[in-house]
Amino acid sequence: MSEATDNRPHVIKDSRGKRPAFYAAEGIDNLTSMVMVLASELTVLRDRLDAAERVARASGIDLAAGIESLELDEDALRSRESWRQDFFDRLFYLARKEANEAANAETRESYDQAIEDIAVK
Amino acid sequence: MLNCFQQAAHGMLPETTHDEASRQEFAKSLKGFIQSHLLPGLEPVYQKRVAKNFEKETGRTPENRHDIRKAMVKDPYFQLYASINRIAQELLWESTNVSIDRQLPELIEKARAFSAASPAELNIPEGFEPPRYVSALDIHCMPGGYCSEVTEDDIAAGVLYDRGVYLYTMGYTGPNNDDMGRSVCNYLKRNMPEFKPRRILDMGCTVGHSTLPYREYFPDAEIWGIDVGAPVVRYAHARAEAMGKPVNFAQMNAEETRFEDGYFDLVVSHILLHETSGKAMPRIFNECERLLAPGGLMIHADLPPFDLMDPFTQFILDNETWYNNEPFWGAMRDMDQIELAEKAGFPREQVRFDTAPMAVMEFNAQSAGYDAESTGEVADRDFTAGEFAPGGGWEVLIAHKPQRKHEAA
Numbered sequence: 001m002s003e004a005t006d007n008r009p010h011v012i013k014d015s016r017g018k019r020p021a022f023y024a025a026e027g028i029d030n031l032t033s034m035v036m037v038l039a040s041e042l043t044v045l046r047d048r049l050d051a052a053e054r055v056a057r058a059s060g061i062d063l064a065a066g067i068e069s070l071e072l073d074e075d076a077l078r079s080r081e082s083w084r085q086d087f088f089d090r091l092f093y094l095a096r097k098e099a100n101e102a103a104n105a106e107t108r109e110s111y112d113q114a115i116e117d118i119a120v121k
Numbered sequence: 122m123l124n125c126f127q128q129a130a131h132g133m134l135p136e137t138t139h140d141e142a143s144r145q146e147f148a149k150s151l152k153g154f155i156q157s158h159l160l161p162g163l164e165p166v167y168q169k170r171v172a173k174n175f176e177k178e179t180g181r182t183p184e185n186r187h188d189i190r191k192a193m194v195k196d197p198y199f200q201l202y203a204s205i206n207r208i209a210q211e212l213l214w215e216s217t218n219v220s221i222d223r224q225l226p227e228l229i230e231k232a233r234a235f236s237a238a239s240p241a242e243l244n245i246p247e248g249f250e251p252p253r254y255v256s257a258l259d260i261h262c263m264p265g266g267y268c269s270e271v272t273e274d275d276i277a278a279g280v281l282y283d284r285g286v287y288l289y290t291m292g293y294t295g296p297n298n299d300d301m302g303r304s305v306c307n308y309l310k311r312n313m314p315e316f317k318p319r320r321i322l323d324m325g326c327t328v329g330h331s332t333l334p335y336r337e338y339f340p341d342a343e344i345w346g347i348d349v350g351a352p353v354v355r356y357a358h359a360r361a362e363a364m365g366k367p368v369n370f371a372q373m374n375a376e377e378t379r380f381e382d383g384y385f386d387l388v389v390s391h392i393l394l395h396e397t398s399g400k401a402m403p404r405i406f407n408e409c410e411r412l413l414a415p416g417g418l419m420i421h422a423d424l425p426p427f428d429l430m431d432p433f434t435q436f437i438l439d440n441e442t443w444y445n446n447e448p449f450w451g452a453m454r455d456m457d458q459i460e461l462a463e464k465a466g467f468p469r470e471q472v473r474f475d476t477a478p479m480a481v482m483e484f485n486a487q488s489a490g491y492d493a494e495s496t497g498e499v500a501d502r503d504f505t506a507g508e509f510a511p512g513g514g515w516e517v518l519i520a521h522k523p524q525r526k527h528e529a530a
């Protein structure tokens with residue numbers, strides 16, 4: 001953040017008053033709000049693409065029709081599939097870790113034992 | 122109904138980037154979806170599942186809204202409904218706040234310029250203490266509430282309220298958020314055409330949404346809007362000038378204003394009372410009586426009392442108390458407002474509830490999205506607990522101060 005930005009006043013971001021918990025299991029309230037923020041960003045992205053198509057059309061380019069009739073060449077197919085696989089890998093990073101843990105026989109007990117060995121002794 | 126209502130631009134609203142505007146639309150759309158798709162599921166969930174379980178566990182049927190609430194909070198459908206409703210509320214403030222934060226010093230400069238150009242008064246005294254019912258927690262989860270100031274001549278709370286309320290009401294109160302004031306003005310013009318108030322006071326006016334219609338309908342009257350929040354009246358004063366409808370604004374407490382006895386012919390409030398307290402409300406009624414000249418009218422447009430509603434409806438309405446930082450919302454509906462007015466000195470037969478029909482259809486073609494079909498659908502709805510705004514109209518408490526004391530006998 002630049003100094004000029006730092007000197008500007010900032011609005012209050014959080015409201016006073018204890019926030020209620022709606023779900024019995026801890027963490028679900030937090031998770032739900034994060035899902036909704038992500039849903040919001042998804043619509044923002046969708047709106048932005050829509051805006052791009054409309055701006056292009058106003059400039060004489062039918063982006064929407066071009067998108068529909070676009071034929072993906074080998075390079076595009078590879079690039080997209082590679083992106084999707086990377087994305088899945090990020091999305092399922094916990095599953096990946098869980099499988100690795102199983103493969104390396106890492107358990108809760110082994111973790112506790114490591115702490116015991118390193119920190120306590 | 123496809124709600125595409127858009128707020129009308131005026132000189133004090135912040136600019137939004139494409140993405141900021143889109144996030145705000147998301148919050149508004151989500152509120153609409155909750156109202157049209159999630160809310161209706163609560164009743165069958167209650168009737169078919171929750172009430173039956175309650176009976177099984179306790180051997181009796183739920184008797185009141187408290188019983189219903191106790192049972193409903195454990196139900197996963199209700200949990201989802203209530204949590205998404207809360208998140209929608211948080212997102213509408215958050216998405217608005219981002220634009221304000223980006224432009225705050227520039228907005229303050231604009232407000233200074235508009236206020237300096239206004240012929241109307243702006244009165245903000247030194248050392249004013251806002252009452253605890255607005256400072257203890259941020260009502261309807263608006264970050265900072267009505268009174269917080271982060272810098273000199275701050276108006277952030279006003280900007281946030283102006284835009285946030287539009288998203289909260291999903292545009293149902295019109296492109297300028299003024300349906301309530303407009304509805305009361307219409308009511309007066311239609312039912313009491315001979316009533317010509319010389320001076321009008323709008324209590325708890327925040328940014329003057331409901332105040333400005335009085336300027337339009339009673340152009341010769343001296344009009345004052347008062348509120349306990351300095352940043353909101355500061356913004357109100359600038360906004361009124363930006364909209365070409367200058368009005369006097371002051372930071373005052375409706376329980377104890379600085380006006381002399383009998384100064385006003387009309388004292389009004391719009392959605393003020395439920396944001397006060399059990400102690401403040403009688404004091405506000407007393408103050409209204411003191412401020413009115415003989416022959417004057419007190420009109421409060423707020424939440425109708427619980428007494429004629431079934432317990433499930435009461436439960437739905439009371440969710441605001443528990444989940445939206447509205448501590449007085451439910452308790453206020455339990456108060457006998459007719460009796461309060463009588464205790465304040467209004468003769469009982471001069472106090473009544475009535476309905477002021479929504480003015481929403483008057484907004485046709487005044488801003489994007491307000492077409493006859495959409496506004497008609499808003500106006501034609503039946504009252505449904507949990508939806509914003511009744512279809513038929515706003516419930517108003519009207520009290521008349523007699524011309525002479527013996528008239529009251």
